[in-house]
Amino acid sequence: MSDDKFDVIxxxxxxxxxVASYLxxxxxxxxxxxxxGNFCGSKNMTGGRLYAYSLEEVMPGFANExxxxxxxxxxxxxxxxMDQSVTLDVRSPKFAESGNDSYVVxxxxxxxxxxxxxxxxxxxxxxxxxxxxxxxxxxxxxGIISNGEEMDADVVVLADGxxxxxxxxxxxxxxxxxxxxxxxxxEVIQLTRGEIDERFGLSxxxxxxxxxxxxxxxxxxxxxxxxxxxxxxxxxxxxxLQKLSEGSKPLMQLMNDFQSHPVVAPLVKGGNLIxxxxxxxxxxxxxxxxxxxxxxxxxxGDAAGLTLNLGHKVRGMDLAxxxxxxxxxxxxxxxxxxxxxxxxxxxxxxLLDVSSAIQNIEARDKYLEFMENPLLYNAYPLxxxxxxxxxxxxxxxxxxxxxxxxxxxxxxxxxxxxxNDFKAVKKL
Amino acid sequence: MTMSIDEKxxxxxxxxxEENAHIIIDKQYSDDAEKRKLIKICPAGLYKMEExxxxxxxFDYIGCLECGACRAISLGKVVSGWNHPAGAMGVExxxx
Numbered sequence: 001m002s003d004d005k006f007d008v009i010x011x012x013x014x015x016x017x018x019v020a021s022y023l024x025x026x027x028x029x030x031x032x033x034x035x036x037g038n039f040c041g042s043k044n045m046t047g048g049r050l051y052a053y054s055l056e057e058v059m060p061g062f063a064n065e066x067x068x069x070x071x072x073x074x075x076x077x078x079x080x081x082m083d084q085s086v087t088l089d090v091r092s093p094k095f096a097e098s099g100n101d102s103y104v105v106x107x108x109x110x111x112x113x114x115x116x117x118x119x120x121x122x123x124x125x126x127x128x129x130x131x132x133x134x135x136x137x138x139x140x141x142x143g144i145i146s147n148g149e150e151m152d153a154d155v156v157v158l159a160d161g162x163x164x165x166x167x168x169x170x171x172x173x174x175x176x177x178x179x180x181x182x183x184x185x186x187e188v189i190q191l192t193r194g195e196i197d198e199r200f201g202l203s204x205x206x207x208x209x210x211x212x213x214x215x216x217x218x219x220x221x222x223x224x225x226x227x228x229x230x231x232x233x234x235x236x237x238x239x240x241l242q243k244l245s246e247g248s249k250p251l252m253q254l255m256n257d258f259q260s261h262p263v264v265a266p267l268v269k270g271g272n273l274i275x276x277x278x279x280x281x282x283x284x285x286x287x288x289x290x291x292x293x294x295x296x297x298x299x300x301g302d303a304a305g306l307t308l309n310l311g312h313k314v315r316g317m318d319l320a321x322x323x324x325x326x327x328x329x330x331x332x333x334x335x336x337x338x339x340x341x342x343x344x345x346x347x348x349x350x351l352l353d354v355s356s357a358i359q360n361i362e363a364r365d366k367y368l369e370f371m372e373n374p375l376l377y378n379a380y381p382l383x384x385x386x387x388x389x390x391x392x393x394x395x396x397x398x399x400x401x402x403x404x405x406x407x408x409x410x411x412x413x414x415x416x417x418x419x420n421d422f423k424a425v426k427k428l
Numbered sequence: 429m430t431m432s433i434d435e436k437x438x439x440x441x442x443x444x445x446e447e448n449a450h451i452i453i454d455k456q457y458s459d460d461a462e463k464r465k466l467i468k469i470c471p472a473g474l475y476k477m478e479e480x481x482x483x484x485x486x487f488d489y490i491g492c493l494e495c496g497a498c499r500a501i502s503l504g505k506v507v508s509g510w511n512h513p514a515g516a517m518g519v520e521x522x523x524x
Contacts, residue, residue: 036515038443043494045524107524128516147515163496165511176500183497185471187436188523232523245465245501252473256430275523276436278471278493280500 006030008331009144009153010123011131011166013040014107016301016320017159018114019058023328025123029335032153033115033123034146036130041111043161045186045277047225047234047314049209050110051102054321059117066113068103069229070207071096074200077312078263079381080214080224085263086385104207104227104234105317106188134166134297140341141170141296154340155331157298159324162280164303172299173290179242180284182222182309185255186236189271193231199267200228211312214381216258220247221377223311224258226267235259235268238281238309243374281316283309285361285368292352293345298327308361311371319357326351370424375417383409433473437491445517449489451498452509457485462505469497493519 008024010017013035021033037043049072055062063071073095078087094100115125135143135150143152158167162181167173191199200208212224222239237255244251259268282288282305289305292298300306300323307316330348334340352358370376387405410418457463463485466475472491475498478484485506492513499510512518 036512037518038516038520041524042520043518045521108521109524111524130512130515163494163499163512175503176496178500181497181500183469183471183495234523241469241497241500245469247468250468250473251471252433255471260430273431273436273439275521276440276493277519277521277524278495278497280496 005143005152005154006032007153007335008032008155008157009034009151010157010159011144012159012161012301012303013037013115013125013127014044014111014159014161014301014320015114015317016303016324017157018111018118019055019321019324020157020159020300020328021118021123022114022121023058023325024331025118025121027328027332029331031118031123032151033118033125034129034131034144035115035125035127038128039112040115040125040127041108044107044111045279046105046107046317047184047186047227047236048105048107048317049102049227049314050105051315051318053099054318054325056099058321058325063101063103067109068105069227070104070202070205072102072104072209073206074202074208075312076208076210078210078212079385080212080216080261080263081382081385082215083262084385084389085261086388087263102209104209104229106229106234131160131166134170136170139295141294155296155298155334155345157300157327157331158303159301160303162282162302164299167290167299167303170294170297172292172294172297173303176280177242177288178245179240180282180288181241182238182281182283183241183244183251183278184236184238184281185251185276185278186234187255187259187273188229188232188234188275188277189268190232190274191271195270196228196231196233202228212258212264213311213377214385215378216254216261217377218247218249218254219374219378220244221372221374224264225314226264232274233268233271235264240283241280281309282307283368285365286358287365289361292349293330293342295342296340296345298330298345298348300324300327306357306361308364310364310367319361322355322357323352326355373421373424375413375421379413383413437472440493441520441522442491443517443520444490445514448514450511450513450518451487451489451492451507453485453487453506454508455485457506459505462502465501466498466506469501471495471497
């Protein structure tokens with residue numbers, strides 16, 4: 001570590017931290033990124049798919065150079081009961097169009113690459129150091145303390161992830177509430193390229209993103225996911241933490257059951273597990289966004305709760321990029337004024353507020369409330385799958401019409417309930 | 429064929445800090461419902477009920493994936509201390 005004072009210290013080498021460092025270093029500021037793992041990306045995981053639009057703005061053409069796995073060409077959604085399923089398979093050239101494109105990534109290599117990009121612009125990366133505390137003088141954050149050593153900076157950017165103990169310590173962020181986060185587990189399972197192409201109907205660098213709802217979370221708010229990497233698949237589950245803690249099955253068992261489901265088992269068959277990982281995911285939208293700026297400090301990325309999980313679309317990394325952009329711009333302007341007080345750094349929040357990141361998060365608050373409806377995770381998938389399954393059954397006796405079937409299901413669930421939920425859907 | 433959690437964790441690269449436990453639990457904490465929550469939510473299966481039937485919770489920080497679920501559920505209850513592992517220690521994802 002150095003005795004010199006830096007313009008900016010960034011805590012955490014994830015998407016937000018590396019992109020902020022890259023942008024600031026590129027403009028000539030002295031930037032140190034401190035990462036507690038042995039390299040940027042070593043503590044990070046995603047489901048995961050990166051929607052490219054925002055990183056594309058920062059680093060045009062990044063996907064040609066970065067270690068991305070596959071470009072998503074195919075989207076699938078499945079509803080599962082214990083032994084039945086309905087799957088929607090959407091394939092469209094639209095997914096590949098510039099601006100709409102998305103990529104399956106593995107964070108260990110992807111974030112490491114982003115860290116190297118920041119380094120190539122002159123940022124210094126100090127890996128293997130945990131930031132234990134922040135230096136606060138006269139109510140202003142003035143630097144960091146790691147391993148007993150101090151390092152000073154005009155601005156400290158907290159990009160230390162969903163468990164940002166530092167933002168909590170400063171009182172900017174409240175401790176995480178279990179109902180506001182999901183816990184995700186993932187297995188990376190190695191298969192050959194040929195097996196993946198064949199099992200998912202892909203070729204070349206085409207990838208598939210697949211989400212699963214219903215029995216796989218045992219009625220708990222959450223879902224399963226599967227993404228194809230080059231020569232492995234990422235498969236996992238996310239469950240609302242509060243609901244999981246009140247449920248009947250341990251997460252580990254849900255994960256095993258999910259992989260034994262008749263739809264999923266053939267997809268993972270014969271593959272070798274090469275990594276097992278877990279992470280929390282903020283999922284409460286606008287209501288869990290902390291105080292974003294203070295004297296000499298900004299909070300970005302997951303630490304700022306900037307994610308958006310709509311079930312079929314799970315976003316976080318793209319929003320991390322946007323928050324890094326807004327933070328970098330605010331810091332550059334603050335630097336030009338040599339004023340790093342909260343009122344100067346407030347620009348970060350102003351920029352974020354008018355960005356698509358916050359606007360999308362705020363617009364989705366009603367949707368997120370709707371997603372808390374427990375029927376979405378048991379009764380409705382069961383009803384839909386069951387009705388569609390019966391559509392294809394031929395047996396002796398007088399055939400029932402689909403209408404009879406629908407009526408029966410509606411009666412079973414309660415007409416009022418369905419009416420209310422239908423009204424809620426219309427309001428979204 | 430389902431792998432056990434120990435087999436799954438066995439494929440991960442984890443640099444164990446033998447000197448410092450980054451999570452401390454209160455073994456005296458007596459609320460069984462709270463203990464059961466931790467058993468359900470820990471993705472690494474590190475919270476277990478002792479097999480002697482005495483209802484005591486055991487916990488081992490080795491194998492922790494640092495997700496923070498136990499902290500969000502039970503800080504100030506069963507979980508009396510939670511920090512990230514020291515720099516360069518703990519899980520090191522090679523895929524992520």
